[in-house]
Amino acid sequence: MAIDAVIPFKPKNPKTRLSCVMEQEEREAFAQAMLSDVIAAAQAGGCSPLLLCTSPYERPGARTLLDPDGLNESLNRLLATSKSPILIIMADLPLADGAAVSRLVSTAADMAVVPGRGGGTNAIFLREPSRFRVNYYGASFLKHMQIAMDAGLSVDVVDSFRLHTDVDEKEDLVEVLIHGKGEARRCLESLGFTLSIEGGRVGVKRGAHKETR
Amino acid sequence: MAIDAVIPFKPKNPKTRLSCVMEQEEREAFAQAMLSDVIAAAQAGGCSPLLLCTSPYERPGARTLLDPDGLNESLNRLLATSKSPILIIMADLPLADGAAVSRLVSTAADMAVVPGRGGGTNAIFLREPSRFRVNYYGASFLKHMQIAMDAGLSVDVVDSFRLHTDVDEKEDLVEVLIHGKGEARRCLESLGFTLSIEGGRVGVKRGAHKETR
Numbered sequence: 001m002a003i004d005a006v007i008p009f010k011p012k013n014p015k016t017r018l019s020c021v022m023e024q025e026e027r028e029a030f031a032q033a034m035l036s037d038v039i040a041a042a043q044a045g046g047c048s049p050l051l052l053c054t055s056p057y058e059r060p061g062a063r064t065l066l067d068p069d070g071l072n073e074s075l076n077r078l079l080a081t082s083k084s085p086i087l088i089i090m091a092d093l094p095l096a097d098g099a100a101v102s103r104l105v106s107t108a109a110d111m112a113v114v115p116g117r118g119g120g121t122n123a124i125f126l127r128e129p130s131r132f133r134v135n136y137y138g139a140s141f142l143k144h145m146q147i148a149m150d151a152g153l154s155v156d157v158v159d160s161f162r163l164h165t166d167v168d169e170k171e172d173l174v175e176v177l178i179h180g181k182g183e184a185r186r187c188l189e190s191l192g193f194t195l196s197i198e199g200g201r202v203g204v205k206r207g208a209h210k211e212t213r
Numbered sequence: 214m215a216i217d218a219v220i221p222f223k224p225k226n227p228k229t230r231l232s233c234v235m236e237q238e239e240r241e242a243f244a245q246a247m248l249s250d251v252i253a254a255a256q257a258g259g260c261s262p263l264l265l266c267t268s269p270y271e272r273p274g275a276r277t278l279l280d281p282d283g284l285n286e287s288l289n290r291l292l293a294t295s296k297s298p299i300l301i302i303m304a305d306l307p308l309a310d311g312a313a314v315s316r317l318v319s320t321a322a323d324m325a326v327v328p329g330r331g332g333g334t335n336a337i338f339l340r341e342p343s344r345f346r347v348n349y350y351g352a353s354f355l356k357h358m359q360i361a362m363d364a365g366l367s368v369d370v371v372d373s374f375r376l377h378t379d380v381d382e383k384e385d386l387v388e389v390l391i392h393g394k395g396e397a398r399r400c401l402e403s404l405g406f407t408l409s410i411e412g413g414r415v416g417v418k419r420g421a422h423k424e425t426r
Contacts, residue, residue, distance in 0.1 A: 099372065100372055118387055118414065119415035160372045160374060161374040164377065178352070
Protein backbone atom coordinates (compact mmCIF):
# COMPACT_ATOMS: atom_id res chain seq x y z
CA MET A 1 0.00 0.00 0.00
CA ALA A 2 1.30 3.43 -0.91
CA ILE A 3 2.50 5.63 1.94
CA ASP A 4 0.35 8.69 2.57
CA ALA A 5 2.25 11.86 1.68
CA VAL A 6 0.57 14.62 3.69
CA ILE A 7 1.10 17.98 1.98
CA PRO A 8 -0.06 21.03 3.96
CA PHE A 9 -1.36 23.65 1.55
CA LYS A 10 -2.72 27.19 1.90
CA PRO A 11 -4.76 28.01 -1.22
CA LYS A 12 -5.59 31.64 -0.34
CA ASN A 13 -3.01 34.43 -0.36
CA PRO A 14 0.05 32.17 0.01
CA LYS A 15 3.74 33.10 -0.19
CA THR A 16 3.33 36.71 0.91
CA ARG A 17 7.11 37.24 0.91
CA LEU A 18 6.85 37.09 -2.89
CA SER A 19 4.47 40.06 -2.90
CA CYS A 20 7.30 42.29 -4.12
CA VAL A 21 7.30 40.51 -7.49
CA MET A 22 3.86 38.84 -7.78
CA GLU A 23 0.24 39.88 -7.31
CA GLN A 24 -1.96 37.72 -5.09
CA GLU A 25 -3.50 35.79 -8.02
CA GLU A 26 -0.04 35.10 -9.41
CA ARG A 27 1.18 33.88 -6.02
CA GLU A 28 -1.81 31.56 -5.83
CA ALA A 29 -1.04 30.19 -9.30
CA PHE A 30 2.64 29.78 -8.45
CA ALA A 31 1.85 28.02 -5.16
CA GLN A 32 -0.41 25.60 -7.05
CA ALA A 33 2.34 24.99 -9.61
CA MET A 34 4.83 24.19 -6.84
CA LEU A 35 2.23 21.89 -5.28
CA SER A 36 1.90 20.09 -8.63
CA ASP A 37 5.64 19.43 -8.61
CA VAL A 38 5.52 18.11 -5.04
CA ILE A 39 2.54 15.87 -5.84
CA ALA A 40 4.38 14.48 -8.88
CA ALA A 41 7.53 13.85 -6.81
CA ALA A 42 5.54 12.13 -4.05
CA GLN A 43 3.82 9.87 -6.57
CA ALA A 44 7.11 9.10 -8.34
CA GLY A 45 8.54 8.20 -4.93
CA GLY A 46 5.78 5.70 -4.30
CA CYS A 47 3.50 7.84 -2.12
CA SER A 48 -0.16 8.76 -2.30
CA PRO A 49 -0.71 12.53 -1.91
CA LEU A 50 -3.12 13.77 0.76
CA LEU A 51 -3.56 17.55 0.80
CA LEU A 52 -4.14 19.17 4.18
CA CYS A 53 -5.77 22.49 3.30
CA THR A 54 -6.63 25.52 5.38
CA SER A 55 -9.56 26.41 3.11
CA PRO A 56 -11.63 24.44 0.59
CA TYR A 57 -9.57 23.24 -2.36
CA GLU A 58 -10.14 20.48 -4.86
CA ARG A 59 -7.65 18.88 -7.15
CA PRO A 60 -8.07 15.92 -9.49
CA GLY A 61 -5.96 12.95 -8.43
CA ALA A 62 -5.29 14.02 -4.84
CA ARG A 63 -7.38 13.47 -1.73
CA THR A 64 -8.02 16.53 0.41
CA LEU A 65 -8.52 17.09 4.12
CA LEU A 66 -9.88 20.46 5.21
CA ASP A 67 -8.60 21.81 8.53
CA PRO A 68 -8.55 25.54 9.16
CA ASP A 69 -6.58 25.05 12.37
CA GLY A 70 -2.85 25.80 12.71
CA LEU A 71 -0.25 23.63 10.99
CA ASN A 72 1.00 21.97 14.18
CA GLU A 73 -2.44 21.37 15.63
CA SER A 74 -3.91 19.82 12.49
CA LEU A 75 -0.86 17.66 11.76
CA ASN A 76 -0.58 16.43 15.34
CA ARG A 77 -4.24 15.37 15.36
CA LEU A 78 -3.53 13.38 12.19
CA LEU A 79 -0.34 11.78 13.55
CA ALA A 80 -1.93 10.77 16.85
CA THR A 81 -4.45 8.48 15.15
CA SER A 82 -2.34 7.18 12.24
CA LYS A 83 -1.65 3.46 12.19
CA SER A 84 0.60 3.35 9.13
CA PRO A 85 3.75 5.25 8.00
CA ILE A 86 3.34 8.86 6.91
CA LEU A 87 5.42 11.31 4.93
CA ILE A 88 4.89 15.00 5.70
CA ILE A 89 6.24 17.13 2.88
CA MET A 90 5.92 20.86 2.37
CA ALA A 91 4.16 22.26 -0.71
CA ASP A 92 6.88 24.78 -1.60
CA LEU A 93 9.60 22.37 -2.76
CA PRO A 94 9.47 22.69 -6.56
CA LEU A 95 12.81 20.91 -7.05
CA ALA A 96 11.53 17.75 -5.34
CA ASP A 97 11.87 14.55 -7.34
CA GLY A 98 10.94 10.91 -6.94
CA ALA A 99 14.49 9.83 -6.18
CA ALA A 100 14.74 12.12 -3.16
CA VAL A 101 11.32 11.05 -1.87
CA SER A 102 12.35 7.41 -2.32
CA ARG A 103 15.47 7.96 -0.24
CA LEU A 104 13.31 9.40 2.55
CA VAL A 105 10.69 6.69 2.71
CA SER A 106 13.18 3.84 2.34
CA THR A 107 15.19 4.83 5.41
CA ALA A 108 16.18 2.06 7.81
CA ALA A 109 15.63 4.41 10.77
CA ASP A 110 12.44 5.14 12.71
CA MET A 111 12.17 8.46 10.94
CA ALA A 112 13.89 10.44 8.21
CA VAL A 113 14.01 14.19 7.95
CA VAL A 114 15.20 16.78 5.44
CA PRO A 115 16.09 20.19 6.87
CA GLY A 116 15.12 23.35 5.08
CA ARG A 117 17.30 26.42 4.77
CA GLY A 118 17.54 28.50 7.92
CA GLY A 119 16.69 25.77 10.41
CA GLY A 120 13.32 24.71 9.03
CA THR A 121 12.01 21.22 8.33
CA ASN A 122 10.93 20.42 4.79
CA ALA A 123 10.06 16.73 4.97
CA ILE A 124 9.56 14.13 7.69
CA PHE A 125 8.97 10.43 7.20
CA LEU A 126 7.54 8.63 10.22
CA ARG A 127 7.34 4.86 10.46
CA GLU A 128 5.06 5.08 13.51
CA PRO A 129 3.43 8.53 13.34
CA SER A 130 1.76 8.28 16.76
CA ARG A 131 5.18 8.22 18.46
CA PHE A 132 6.03 11.70 17.14
CA ARG A 133 4.57 15.18 17.19
CA VAL A 134 5.54 18.11 15.00
CA ASN A 135 6.55 21.58 16.13
CA TYR A 136 7.01 23.78 13.06
CA TYR A 137 8.15 27.43 12.87
CA GLY A 138 11.47 28.90 14.00
CA ALA A 139 14.35 26.43 14.24
CA SER A 140 11.98 23.50 13.78
CA PHE A 141 14.73 21.14 12.62
CA LEU A 142 16.40 21.33 16.03
CA LYS A 143 13.05 20.98 17.80
CA HIS A 144 12.19 17.92 15.72
CA MET A 145 15.56 16.31 16.44
CA GLN A 146 14.95 16.88 20.16
CA ILE A 147 11.41 15.48 20.01
CA ALA A 148 12.75 12.39 18.23
CA MET A 149 15.47 11.93 20.84
CA ASP A 150 12.99 12.32 23.69
CA ALA A 151 10.77 9.70 22.07
CA GLY A 152 13.70 7.31 21.56
CA LEU A 153 13.39 7.39 17.77
CA SER A 154 16.38 6.84 15.49
CA VAL A 155 16.69 9.61 12.88
CA ASP A 156 18.17 9.64 9.39
CA VAL A 157 18.96 13.15 8.11
CA VAL A 158 18.57 12.77 4.36
CA ASP A 159 21.07 14.78 2.35
CA SER A 160 19.09 16.33 -0.51
CA PHE A 161 19.28 19.86 -1.87
CA ARG A 162 16.16 19.21 -3.93
CA LEU A 163 14.10 18.77 -0.76
CA HIS A 164 16.19 21.34 1.16
CA THR A 165 15.31 24.17 -1.21
CA ASP A 166 12.06 25.78 -0.10
CA VAL A 167 10.86 28.80 -2.02
CA ASP A 168 9.82 31.79 0.04
CA GLU A 169 11.59 34.85 -1.34
CA LYS A 170 12.52 36.43 -4.63
CA GLU A 171 16.11 35.15 -4.38
CA ASP A 172 14.82 31.56 -4.14
CA LEU A 173 13.27 31.85 -7.61
CA VAL A 174 16.80 31.58 -9.03
CA GLU A 175 16.89 27.94 -7.94
CA VAL A 176 13.60 27.19 -9.70
CA LEU A 177 14.79 28.74 -12.97
CA ILE A 178 18.09 26.83 -12.79
CA HIS A 179 17.09 23.43 -11.38
CA GLY A 180 13.31 23.22 -11.83
CA LYS A 181 11.92 20.82 -14.40
CA GLY A 182 8.19 21.07 -13.82
CA GLU A 183 5.16 23.27 -13.38
CA ALA A 184 6.74 25.86 -11.07
CA ARG A 185 9.42 26.65 -13.59
CA ARG A 186 6.90 26.89 -16.40
CA CYS A 187 4.74 29.17 -14.24
CA LEU A 188 7.66 31.54 -13.57
CA GLU A 189 8.56 31.60 -17.26
CA SER A 190 4.96 32.36 -18.23
CA LEU A 191 5.01 35.27 -15.76
CA GLY A 192 8.08 36.66 -17.52
CA PHE A 193 10.78 35.76 -14.99
CA THR A 194 14.29 35.15 -16.31
CA LEU A 195 17.74 34.86 -14.77
CA SER A 196 19.80 38.03 -14.51
CA ILE A 197 23.50 38.18 -13.83
CA GLU A 198 24.85 41.38 -12.34
CA GLY A 199 28.29 41.80 -10.84
CA GLY A 200 28.87 38.06 -10.89
CA ARG A 201 25.76 37.29 -8.82
CA VAL A 202 22.76 35.51 -10.22
CA GLY A 203 19.30 36.90 -9.60
CA VAL A 204 15.93 37.02 -11.33
CA LYS A 205 14.23 39.80 -13.19
CA ARG A 206 10.72 40.04 -14.47
CA GLY A 207 10.05 41.19 -18.01
CA ALA A 208 6.77 42.11 -19.67
CA HIS A 209 3.82 39.98 -18.62
CA LYS A 210 3.36 37.24 -21.15
CA GLU A 211 0.02 35.89 -20.02
CA THR A 212 -1.57 36.52 -23.40
CA ARG A 213 0.80 34.48 -25.52
CA MET B 214 44.89 4.68 -5.76
CA ALA B 215 43.01 7.49 -4.05
CA ILE B 216 41.40 10.08 -6.28
CA ASP B 217 42.97 13.54 -6.06
CA ALA B 218 40.58 16.01 -4.45
CA VAL B 219 41.71 19.42 -5.65
CA ILE B 220 40.65 22.11 -3.16
CA PRO B 221 41.22 25.71 -4.28
CA PHE B 222 42.11 27.82 -1.24
CA LYS B 223 42.84 31.51 -0.65
CA PRO B 224 44.78 31.85 2.61
CA LYS B 225 44.96 35.67 2.69
CA ASN B 226 41.94 37.89 3.34
CA PRO B 227 39.29 35.30 2.36
CA LYS B 228 35.52 35.51 2.69
CA THR B 229 35.28 39.28 2.53
CA ARG B 230 31.47 39.15 2.57
CA LEU B 231 31.82 38.08 6.22
CA SER B 232 33.66 41.31 7.04
CA CYS B 233 30.52 42.64 8.71
CA VAL B 234 30.88 40.11 11.52
CA MET B 235 34.56 39.03 11.46
CA GLU B 236 37.95 40.75 11.37
CA GLN B 237 40.44 39.63 8.73
CA GLU B 238 42.34 37.31 11.10
CA GLU B 239 39.07 35.72 12.18
CA ARG B 240 38.01 35.21 8.59
CA GLU B 241 41.35 33.55 7.89
CA ALA B 242 40.89 31.24 10.88
CA PHE B 243 37.33 30.44 9.87
CA ALA B 244 38.34 29.72 6.26
CA GLN B 245 41.02 27.32 7.53
CA ALA B 246 38.46 25.64 9.79
CA MET B 247 36.08 25.15 6.85
CA LEU B 248 39.02 23.80 4.82
CA SER B 249 39.70 21.29 7.61
CA ASP B 250 36.14 20.02 7.33
CA VAL B 251 36.40 19.69 3.55
CA ILE B 252 39.73 17.86 3.84
CA ALA B 253 38.22 15.45 6.37
CA ALA B 254 35.20 14.84 4.13
CA ALA B 255 37.40 14.25 1.08
CA GLN B 256 39.51 11.74 3.00
CA ALA B 257 36.44 10.01 4.44
CA GLY B 258 35.11 9.77 0.88
CA GLY B 259 38.27 8.02 -0.30
CA CYS B 260 40.11 10.98 -1.82
CA SER B 261 43.56 12.46 -1.32
CA PRO B 262 43.45 16.25 -0.73
CA LEU B 263 45.56 18.50 -2.93
CA LEU B 264 45.34 22.18 -2.02
CA LEU B 265 45.56 24.68 -4.86
CA CYS B 266 46.61 27.90 -3.14
CA THR B 267 46.90 31.47 -4.37
CA SER B 268 49.69 32.23 -1.87
CA PRO B 269 52.12 30.07 0.13
CA TYR B 270 50.34 27.83 2.63
CA GLU B 271 51.41 24.65 4.36
CA ARG B 272 49.28 22.14 6.13
CA PRO B 273 50.23 18.80 7.66
CA GLY B 274 48.67 15.89 5.81
CA ALA B 275 47.76 17.70 2.60
CA ARG B 276 49.85 18.31 -0.49
CA THR B 277 49.92 21.88 -1.79
CA LEU B 278 50.23 23.45 -5.22
CA LEU B 279 50.97 27.16 -5.41
CA ASP B 280 49.41 29.06 -8.31
CA PRO B 281 48.71 32.77 -7.98
CA ASP B 282 46.78 32.79 -11.27
CA GLY B 283 42.98 32.96 -11.49
CA LEU B 284 40.82 30.01 -10.44
CA ASN B 285 39.78 29.00 -13.95
CA GLU B 286 43.26 29.38 -15.43
CA SER B 287 45.05 27.36 -12.77
CA LEU B 288 42.42 24.61 -12.66
CA ASN B 289 42.28 24.29 -16.44
CA ARG B 290 46.06 23.90 -16.64
CA LEU B 291 45.77 21.10 -14.11
CA LEU B 292 42.89 19.37 -15.89
CA ALA B 293 44.56 19.51 -19.31
CA THR B 294 47.46 17.34 -18.18
CA SER B 295 45.66 15.01 -15.74
CA LYS B 296 45.63 11.34 -16.66
CA SER B 297 43.48 10.07 -13.79
CA PRO B 298 40.10 11.05 -12.28
CA ILE B 299 39.90 14.28 -10.29
CA LEU B 300 37.48 15.76 -7.81
CA ILE B 301 37.35 19.56 -7.59
CA ILE B 302 35.71 20.64 -4.37
CA MET B 303 35.39 24.13 -2.92
CA ALA B 304 36.95 24.96 0.45
CA ASP B 305 33.85 26.68 1.87
CA LEU B 306 31.62 23.64 2.32
CA PRO B 307 31.77 22.99 6.08
CA LEU B 308 28.80 20.61 6.02
CA ALA B 309 30.56 18.24 3.59
CA ASP B 310 30.81 14.64 4.72
CA GLY B 311 32.34 11.43 3.44
CA ALA B 312 29.00 9.98 2.35
CA ALA B 313 28.31 12.89 0.01
CA VAL B 314 31.84 12.77 -1.44
CA SER B 315 31.45 9.02 -1.96
CA ARG B 316 28.25 9.53 -3.89
CA LEU B 317 30.06 11.98 -6.18
CA VAL B 318 33.12 9.88 -6.95
CA SER B 319 31.15 6.65 -7.37
CA THR B 320 28.95 8.02 -10.14
CA ALA B 321 28.38 5.83 -13.17
CA ALA B 322 28.47 8.91 -15.43
CA ASP B 323 31.45 10.64 -17.06
CA MET B 324 31.19 13.40 -14.50
CA ALA B 325 29.20 14.31 -11.40
CA VAL B 326 28.44 17.80 -10.20
CA VAL B 327 26.87 19.42 -7.16
CA PRO B 328 25.39 22.88 -7.70
CA GLY B 329 25.85 25.62 -5.14
CA ARG B 330 23.19 28.08 -4.14
CA GLY B 331 22.51 30.82 -6.64
CA GLY B 332 23.76 29.01 -9.72
CA GLY B 333 27.29 28.21 -8.58
CA THR B 334 29.18 24.92 -8.75
CA ASN B 335 30.47 23.45 -5.50
CA ALA B 336 31.96 20.13 -6.59
CA ILE B 337 32.84 18.42 -9.86
CA PHE B 338 34.08 14.87 -10.31
CA LEU B 339 35.74 14.17 -13.65
CA ARG B 340 36.58 10.68 -14.84
CA GLU B 341 38.73 12.06 -17.67
CA PRO B 342 39.73 15.59 -16.62
CA SER B 343 41.34 16.50 -19.93
CA ARG B 344 37.95 16.29 -21.68
CA PHE B 345 36.57 19.11 -19.53
CA ARG B 346 37.40 22.69 -18.66
CA VAL B 347 35.97 24.76 -15.84
CA ASN B 348 34.34 28.17 -16.07
CA TYR B 349 33.59 29.42 -12.56
CA TYR B 350 31.83 32.64 -11.47
CA GLY B 351 28.30 33.77 -12.30
CA ALA B 352 25.89 30.98 -13.22
CA SER B 353 28.73 28.47 -13.45
CA PHE B 354 26.45 25.47 -12.99
CA LEU B 355 24.68 26.23 -16.27
CA LYS B 356 28.01 26.92 -17.99
CA HIS B 357 29.43 23.62 -16.74
CA MET B 358 26.38 21.69 -17.92
CA GLN B 359 26.78 23.28 -21.35
CA ILE B 360 30.52 22.52 -21.49
CA ALA B 361 29.77 18.89 -20.58
CA MET B 362 27.12 18.65 -23.27
CA ASP B 363 29.43 20.17 -25.88
CA ALA B 364 32.11 17.63 -24.91
CA GLY B 365 29.66 14.73 -25.10
CA LEU B 366 30.03 13.90 -21.40
CA SER B 367 27.23 12.29 -19.40
CA VAL B 368 26.49 14.21 -16.20
CA ASP B 369 25.10 13.10 -12.86
CA VAL B 370 23.74 16.00 -10.76
CA VAL B 371 24.27 14.76 -7.21
CA ASP B 372 21.50 15.74 -4.82
CA SER B 373 23.26 16.83 -1.60
CA PHE B 374 22.49 19.82 0.60
CA ARG B 375 25.73 19.20 2.50
CA LEU B 376 27.75 19.93 -0.62
CA HIS B 377 25.22 22.50 -1.88
CA THR B 378 25.66 24.77 1.14
CA ASP B 379 28.57 27.14 0.56
CA VAL B 380 29.28 29.71 3.20
CA ASP B 381 29.74 33.28 1.99
CA GLU B 382 27.50 35.53 4.06
CA LYS B 383 26.38 36.04 7.62
CA GLU B 384 23.06 34.28 6.96
CA ASP B 385 24.94 31.15 5.86
CA LEU B 386 26.49 30.81 9.32
CA VAL B 387 23.09 29.59 10.54
CA GLU B 388 23.60 26.39 8.57
CA VAL B 389 27.01 25.78 10.17
CA LEU B 390 25.63 26.22 13.68
CA ILE B 391 22.70 23.90 12.96
CA HIS B 392 24.24 21.20 10.75
CA GLY B 393 28.00 21.52 11.22
CA LYS B 394 29.84 18.81 13.13
CA GLY B 395 33.46 19.83 12.71
CA GLU B 396 36.06 22.56 12.92
CA ALA B 397 34.02 25.34 11.31
CA ARG B 398 31.29 25.00 13.88
CA ARG B 399 33.80 24.95 16.72
CA CYS B 400 35.48 28.04 15.26
CA LEU B 401 32.19 29.95 15.14
CA GLU B 402 31.37 28.94 18.69
CA SER B 403 34.81 30.04 19.91
CA LEU B 404 34.20 33.41 18.24
CA GLY B 405 30.98 33.77 20.23
CA PHE B 406 28.43 33.07 17.50
CA THR B 407 25.11 31.57 18.54
CA LEU B 408 21.72 31.10 16.90
CA SER B 409 19.16 33.83 17.40
CA ILE B 410 15.46 33.53 16.69
CA GLU B 411 13.55 36.70 16.01
CA GLY B 412 10.08 36.92 14.58
CA GLY B 413 10.13 33.23 13.69
CA ARG B 414 13.29 33.54 11.56
CA VAL B 415 16.58 32.00 12.54
CA GLY B 416 19.75 34.09 12.38
CA VAL B 417 23.08 34.32 14.16
CA LYS B 418 24.31 36.80 16.71
CA ARG B 419 27.77 37.30 18.09
CA GLY B 420 28.30 37.63 21.82
CA ALA B 421 31.42 38.65 23.69
CA HIS B 422 34.68 37.40 22.21
CA LYS B 423 35.69 34.21 23.96
CA GLU B 424 39.17 33.81 22.55
CA THR B 425 40.74 33.77 25.97
CA ARG B 426 38.82 30.85 27.38
